[in-house]
Amino acid sequence: MWTVVYIAPTRAIAERVQAILEGESFLVHLRVVELGEDDRGTIEVQVPEGEAEEATEIIAEHLGRLR
Numbered sequence: 001m002w003t004v005v006y007i008a009p010t011r012a013i014a015e016r017v018q019a020i021l022e023g024e025s026f027l028v029h030l031r032v033v034e035l036g037e038d039d040r041g042t043i044e045v046q047v048p049e050g051e052a053e054e055a056t057e058i059i060a061e062h063l064g065r066l067r
Contacts, residue, residue: 002046005055011035012044020052020062021047026055 005021008014011032020030026047035041047055 001049003049003052004031004044005052006045006059007011008045009040011039011041011043011046014045016044017059017062021055022043024055024058026051027059033039039044 006014006017008017014030018030021028023058030045031044033042033044035043045059
């Protein structure tokens with residue numbers, strides 16, 4: 001089962017989070033909830049449930065560089 005570990009406000013940020021997690025060997029799925037023509041909206045970054053805690057920690061370490 002996939003678990004949301006980050007909700008990105010733009011496609012670019014979602015893709016950066018995805019790249020960071022994939023670089024750490026996580027399986028990552030992006031789910032677009034809402035997206036406008038300017039690529040702003042709500043994009044969920046999801047990982048397998050068993051990896052969610054570790055993925056969240058990695059995101060927190062990189063959070064300042066994501067914005």
